[in-house]
Amino acid sequence: MVRAHYHYKNLSSVWSVVTRMYTSDAAVKDLSDAPFKKICRIMMSSPKVGLDVRLDHSGVEASPEMVEDVLKRFGNAGMISYCFFEWAGKQHYYTHTVEAYHIMIGSLAKIRQFEIMWDLVNTMRKKGMLSVETFCIIMRKYARMQKVDEALYTFNVMEKYGITPNLAAFNGLLSALCKSKNVRKAQEIFDKMHEQFVPDSKTYSILLSGWGREPNLPKARETFRQMINVGCDPDIVTYGIMVDVLCKSGRTDEAVETLRSMDANGCKPTSFLYSILIHTYGIENRIEDAIDTFMDMAENGVEADVGVYNALISAFCKVNKLKNVFRVLIEMNGKGVVPNARTCNIILNSLIGQGKTNEAFKVFRKMIKMCEPDTDTYTMMIKMFFERDQLEQALKVWKYMMSKRFVPSMHTYSVLINGLCEKGQVSDACVYMEEMIEKGIQPPVLTFRKLRLLLIKERRQDVLKFLQEKMNLLIKEPLCD
Numbered sequence: 001m002v003r004a005h006y007h008y009k010n011l012s013s014v015w016s017v018v019t020r021m022y023t024s025d026a027a028v029k030d031l032s033d034a035p036f037k038k039i040c041r042i043m044m045s046s047p048k049v050g051l052d053v054r055l056d057h058s059g060v061e062a063s064p065e066m067v068e069d070v071l072k073r074f075g076n077a078g079m080i081s082y083c084f085f086e087w088a089g090k091q092h093y094y095t096h097t098v099e100a101y102h103i104m105i106g107s108l109a110k111i112r113q114f115e116i117m118w119d120l121v122n123t124m125r126k127k128g129m130l131s132v133e134t135f136c137i138i139m140r141k142y143a144r145m146q147k148v149d150e151a152l153y154t155f156n157v158m159e160k161y162g163i164t165p166n167l168a169a170f171n172g173l174l175s176a177l178c179k180s181k182n183v184r185k186a187q188e189i190f191d192k193m194h195e196q197f198v199p200d201s202k203t204y205s206i207l208l209s210g211w212g213r214e215p216n217l218p219k220a221r222e223t224f225r226q227m228i229n230v231g232c233d234p235d236i237v238t239y240g241i242m243v244d245v246l247c248k249s250g251r252t253d254e255a256v257e258t259l260r261s262m263d264a265n266g267c268k269p270t271s272f273l274y275s276i277l278i279h280t281y282g283i284e285n286r287i288e289d290a291i292d293t294f295m296d297m298a299e300n301g302v303e304a305d306v307g308v309y310n311a312l313i314s315a316f317c318k319v320n321k322l323k324n325v326f327r328v329l330i331e332m333n334g335k336g337v338v339p340n341a342r343t344c345n346i347i348l349n350s351l352i353g354q355g356k357t358n359e360a361f362k363v364f365r366k367m368i369k370m371c372e373p374d375t376d377t378y379t380m381m382i383k384m385f386f387e388r389d390q391l392e393q394a395l396k397v398w399k400y401m402m403s404k405r406f407v408p409s410m411h412t413y414s415v416l417i418n419g420l421c422e423k424g425q426v427s428d429a430c431v432y433m434e435e436m437i438e439k440g441i442q443p444p445v446l447t448f449r450k451l452r453l454l455l456i457k458e459r460r461q462d463v464l465k466f467l468q469e470k471m472n473l474l475i476k477e478p479l480c481d
Contacts (some may be wrong), residue, residue: 035060039070040405044078045135051080052087062094071103073213076375076407078111078440098129104136111440112474114150125161132163145177149183151176168198171206178210186210187219201232205241212245220245223403236262240273245279255280263300271302277309282315292313304335310342317350319388341367341374348377352384360384368400379412386419410436415448426454432462437470 042054060066067088071282074081085104089096101124108117117138135158142151155173158165169191177186190207197203204227211220216444223243225233234242239262246255255277261268274297281290288371294312309332317326325347332339344367351360364381367373378401387393398416403410408416413436420429430453436443448471455464 006216014196019448029278031376033067033083035066037082037331039066040073043070043074043077044402044405044407051083052218055084055087056141062091064094064097067094067100068097068103070207071107071252073099073405074407075103075110076409076439076441078107078438079113080322080439081107082113082116082440084315085163085264089454098124100132101129102134105134106137106141106228109138112145112442113440121161126259130161130163132158132166132169132172135161135169136176137161139173139176140179143182146180146182148177148182150461152189153240165197167197167200167203171200174203175206177377178206178213180257183210183214183216185206199230200233201227201238204232205235205238208245209241212241212248215245217245217249219237220249224233233360234267235271236267238272239267239364240276242432243273252280252286254387269297269300269302271305271308274302275308278308278311282311282318285319287295287319288323304313304337304339306332306337309337309339310346311398313345317346319355321349339371339379341371344371345374345376345380350378352380357384359387359444373401373406375412378406379415382412382419383415388424391419391425409442411446413441414444417447418450419448421454426458426460430455430467434470435469437467437474441473444475 003345016350034062038058038060039055042058043051044134060085067085070084071081074084082104085096085100088100089095101120105117105120108114108120116141121130121134121138124134135154138154142154143147151173155165155169158169162170174186174190177189178185185208187207190203194203204223208227211217211223220242224234224238227238239258242273243255245257246252246258259273259277262269262273274293278290281293282285282430290312292309294304296360299309308368309328313328317323329339348360348363351363361381361384364373364377367377378397381397382394385391385397393418398408401412413432417429417432420426433443433448433451448467451467452464455461455467
């Protein structure tokens, strides 16, 4: 167990022990798939103009599985992804699946191309492919951008599209609002409409979770009591949310009692619930309690998964006990639990926070040989190198990321552009800003403003005008129906 004693000189020495534990993320398509690999290479190297011609000449035939995989892979690629979607839809013997439409709708919403998004909804209506889930996706995207009115509009316009709002749609709206920290608006809607849509345990769990995010423990307790009073029995999800709410409100000991009461009521706690407690103990620097909880979980017959181990690793990192991190990794190996990108990101973040940047880079180099880094990994490393005044290394990480056909997110672009601006590399920053906008990704206001001020300072108004015009085209976002 984690209290066993092992001795290692540094973090990189233990990494070889867990090399064989890593596999590529299941969500990422194996690049040995030749057609998939070919399409990815074309999309990474081609501008929007002429992309369809290159795809035509690729000789690759569109298939539902391949199209969905590409759209998932290029979820951050903006209009490049949409160009591929359009191309695939014109191929013989191929028809877009509902899943392909849903992925594309989500991608378009992410880059605020709402007019095109609603065009796809209209296309789905004509084909009889619309469902409640379609509108739930749109509500989630709008709410995430704090477009509450648009999220409500989406719910209210469903009937116009021939879809009758039901409890699933109602729950979808409430969930979208609660997850975007608009729980008061969600509660207001619930109070007005709960007689029209008879709530179930999921409805109350959504509101409970929303109040937990505030956090507002009195309102969470009130929701929990209301749920009991109307005859909705708490399930494992409800209990999990309540434990999380109590932990976020600083009532960790009460959360433990809730966990015990679950067990007494025949609702067996899951590894996820234990991970919440372990993570909270880590935040509170109660490392012994974190270890005891981990041991209690094992004694209660609950098997630890990667989420629990990540929580334990995070707790040890919080108190700078890296030797214990090694022991956890060894135990994971013995139990056959495979670490993931999150595991590495926790360790990287801890090392960087302690100023052990050389060690962090060693871990990163080991990691990229064993598993698929995620957006946070690349962003973290690029930012680290800029802060160390190692511009060349930051750009090497960026180039490596692109060589792996990994599409950078808005945040990754921002870190790169901000770093280049701070190092006085204005021309390079402009290149990446244009690339970002070309992909349909809207830069954060502060990032664009920083580059704008530098261009004005260098009297390069022509470049600024060029970028501003591209931005103006991008930010047009009429609410369409």
